[in-house]
Amino acid sequence: xxxxxxxxxxxxxxxxxxxxxxxxxxxxxxxxxxxxxxxxxxxxxxxxxxxxxxxxxxxxxxxxxxxxxxxxxxxxxxxxxxxxxxxxxxxxxxxxxxxxxxxxxxxxxxxxxxxxxxxxxxxxxxxxxxxxxxxxxxxxxxxxxxxxxxxxxxxxxxxxxxxxxxxxxxxxxxxxxxxxxxxxxxxxxx
Amino acid sequence: xxxxxxxxxxxxxxxxxxxxxxxxxxxxxxxxxxxxxxxxxxxxxxxxxxxxxxxxxxxxxxxxxxxxxxxxxxxxxxxxxxxxxxxxxxxxxxxxxxxxxxxxxxxxxxxxxxxxxxxxxxxxxxxxxxxxxxxxxxxxxxxxxxxxxxxxxxxxxxxxxxxxxxxxxxxxxxxxxxx
Numbered sequence: 300x301x302x303x304x305x306x307x308x309x310x311x312x313x314x315x316x317x318x319x320x321x322x323x324x325x326x327x328x329x330x331x332x333x334x335x336x337x338x339x340x341x342x343x344x345x346x347x348x349x350x351x352x353x354x355x356x357x358x359x360x361x362x363x364x365x366x367x368x369x370x371x372x373x374x375x376x377x378x379x380x381x382x383x384x385x386x387x388x389x390x391x392x393x394x395x396x397x398x399x400x401x402x403x404x405x406x407x408x409x410x411x412x413x414x415x416x417x418x419x420x421x422x423x424x425x426x427x428x429x430x431x432x433x434x435x436x437x438x439x440x441x442x443x444x445x446x447x448x449x450x451x452x453x454x455x456x457x458x459x460x461x462x463x464x465x466x467x468x469x470x471x472x473x474x475x476x477x478x479x480x481x482x483x484x485x486x487x488x489x
Numbered sequence: 490x491x492x493x494x495x496x497x498x499x500x501x502x503x504x505x506x507x508x509x510x511x512x513x514x515x516x517x518x519x520x521x522x523x524x525x526x527x528x529x530x531x532x533x534x535x536x537x538x539x540x541x542x543x544x545x546x547x548x549x550x551x552x553x554x555x556x557x558x559x560x561x562x563x564x565x566x567x568x569x570x571x572x573x574x575x576x577x578x579x580x581x582x583x584x585x586x587x588x589x590x591x592x593x594x595x596x597x598x599x600x601x602x603x604x605x606x607x608x609x610x611x612x613x614x615x616x617x618x619x620x621x622x623x624x625x626x627x628x629x630x631x632x633x634x635x636x637x638x639x640x641x642x643x644x645x646x647x648x649x650x651x652x653x654x655x656x657x658x659x660x661x662x663x664x665x666x667x668x
Binding site for chain 1: 509510521525526529539543
């Protein structure tokens with residue numbers, strides 16, 4: 300679309316007046332507002348668009364332990380990296396020996412897989428935050444927090460000098476006050 | 490386009506990647522105001538037809554975005570999709586008209602005594618003439634580009650434009666046969 304520069308030999312050139320008339324035609328026109336909603340609606344139904352905003356709101360009470368969960372996930376990730384670095388720093392013989400001894404590699408893999416599944420489950424729970432009330436979410440929250448605490452304790456046992464995990468544990472212990480104690484728990488553990 | 494506004498490509502990337510609705514709306518609002526009058530003219534001024542075609546155009550565009558190689562501007566690409574969709578609708582109508590043995594003419598022109606405005610005169614042109622005239626004289630496409638887009642010979646494009654202009658002149662000023 301480069302103008303009509305190489306069409307100058309048209310038999311019937313436009314007169315100056317005609318060119319002005321064409322140039323004066325509006326090139327833009329705002330369509331009816333409802334058309335945009337129609338188009339967006341069709342694209343949504345076809346699965347080509349998903350409403351990006353507003354994002355699901357998280358209740359203030361849940362936010363605190365989500366932050367703690369995120370911190371614990373980071374700690375889990377960091378300990379995974381540390382394990383990987385330790386493995387990489389050893390000679391093949393030492394690694395084989397370590398794997399043979401404690402099957403450390405496969406157990407690290409299990410931790411990684413379980414951690415990923417834990418985060419996915421939390422995300423699925425978070426998707427319901429807009430539809431369900433705090434009370435409905437309580438069992439899931441309780442289960443997540445208990446798993447988080449148990450995981451943090453285990454990481455603390457693995458790395459007693461790790462300040463990050465000690466910080467996470469301190470936050471979790473603080474949140475496990477009397478109100479959060481065993482009497483009110485609804486989760487059934489298998 | 491202001492400097493801080495995301496480019497078409499950035500917005501399109503967000504639509505492809507995560508179906509981002511705000512990015513789509515930004516693209517829609519940027520390009521529909523120029524797509525709408527173009528489709529409206531090709532369709533002879535029917536707003537209902539133009540709106541249906543705009544909707545189909547955007548659905549096809551979003552579906553086709555992952556395959557768009559950005560060798561032309563987004564606007565040109567979108568206009569091409571709109572043009573193809575409009576021609577499909579027009580072709581279907583022509584077939585129906587032929588089946589019903591009705592004459593192939595544009596919208597019924599008003600009495601010649603009334604001096605028409607250019608927009609209405611374009612709407613009254615037969616479909617083939619109208620498409621070439623809109624592409625050439627309104628949108629600024631060259632004959633080779635029109636030939637490529639409409640899959641017709643360059644000579645046919647020139648001939649259609651010649652007839653379209655003659656018909657326009659007759660409608661706009663029957664006495665002088667000029668605009």
